[in-house]
Amino acid sequence: MSPDLSQTEDDSWSSLSDLMAGLMMVFLLIALVFMVNVEIQRHQMKQVAVLYxxxxxxxxxxxxxxxxxxxxxxxxxxxxxxxxxxxxxxxxxxxxxxxxxxxxxxxxxxxxxxxxxxxxxxxxxxxxxxxxxxxxxxxxxxxxxxxxxxxxxxxxxxxxxxxxxxxxxxxxxxxxxxxxxxxxxxxxxxxxxxxxxxxxxxxxxxxxxxxxxxxxxxxxxxxxxxxxxxx
Missing domain, CATH: 3.30.1330.60 (OmpA-like domain)
Known part of the structure; x- marks a missing residue:
């Protein structure tokens, strides 16, 4: 039973690691989208300021x-x-x-x-x-x-x-x-x-x-x- 339990624990840690890696990728994607939007906003506001x-x-x-x-x-x-x-x-x-x-x-x-x-x-x-x-x-x-x-x-x-x-x-x-x-x-x-x-x-x-x-x-x-x- 010990080998089976060890395998189960390994599988759990592997699944958790995959989940954490996936969440990290989601957060990185959200951060990237946010940074892109901020840059677009900054650029557009600069264009308005330059125009006026x-x-x-x-x-x-x-x-x-x-x-x-x-x-x-x-x-x-x-x-x-x-x-x-x-x-x-x-x-x-x-x-x-x-x-x-x-x-x-x-x-x-x-x-x-x-x-x-x-x-x-x-x-x-x-x-x-x-x-x-x-x-x-x-x-x-x-x-x-x-x-x-x-x-x-x-x-x-x-x-x-x-x-x-x-x-x-x-x-x-x-x-x-x-x-x-x-x-x-x-x-x-x-x-x-x-x-x-x-x-x-x-x-x-x-x-x-x-x-x-x-x-x-x-x-x-x-x-x-x-x-x-x-x-």
Missing amino acids: DHVREQLYNELKIEFADDLPVWGAIIREDLSISFQRESLMFAHGSSELSVEFEQILLDFFPRYLNILSKSDYKPHIEEVRIEGHTSEGWGAKSKDEAYILNMSLSQSRTKSALAFVLALDQVKSEKAWLIDKLTANGLSSSKPIYDKNHNIDEGKSRRVEFKVRTDAEHAIATLLDTLK
């Missing part, structure tokens, strides 16, 4: 060329994040007012149709998620408390962006893109939450009181959609 970085860079360069001579006159700058910042309050509004000055109306009359003409090109239009008009203020508001000053400045910044939005939306030159603009154009008052600092890291109150036009692409949405399809 190219769109951003191309759009930035075109806007910079278009408005190179005008920006200094308007007291404005363009940044690589696709924001055009008008920083000379005296050209835009009376202090504490949300009514557009005649000078700023003329600037917008010149600026916005040309701006829209670039954004609506086939290279950019499909990738634009939002065109934001942002209003920013300084922190001060007389002798009010800091909280009350922030709230009053929030109301002022929102009113200023609404005034700018209403003006550009009513321009005859934008009629052909009115439906697209209504879908994409927003007004955002940010009070004094994002001040501009000078080289000494002090708040530059003059430049902080500004209006900015910003383009936001749908890169984040495209990446989220890609991740959903890969789940």
Whole structure:
């Protein structure tokens, strides 16, 4: 009986070894599939990032060329994040007012149709998620408390962006893109939450009181959609 028992034990160990080897192969296959999927996902996300970085860079360069001579006159700058910042309050509004000055109306009359003409090109239009008009203020508001000053400045910044939005939306030159603009154009008052600092890291109150036009692409949405399809 001993030889038979020994043979049975050998057969059991052999079967167990075969089972463990099979399981190991299954786990290795699962790991390999997972690694391949991760690499595919990484490659596809990289492609999306490269595409949108190219769109951003191309759009930035075109806007910079278009408005190179005008920006200094308007007291404005363009940044690589696709924001055009008008920083000379005296050209835009009376202090504490949300009514557009005649000078700023003329600037917008010149600026916005040309701006829209670039954004609506086939290279950019499909990738634009939002065109934001942002209003920013300084922190001060007389002798009010800091909280009350922030709230009053929030109301002022929102009113200023609404005034700018209403003006550009009513321009005859934008009629052909009115439906697209209504879908994409927003007004955002940010009070004094994002001040501009000078080289000494002090708040530059003059430049902080500004209006900015910003383009936001749908890169984040495209990446989220890609991740959903890969789940």
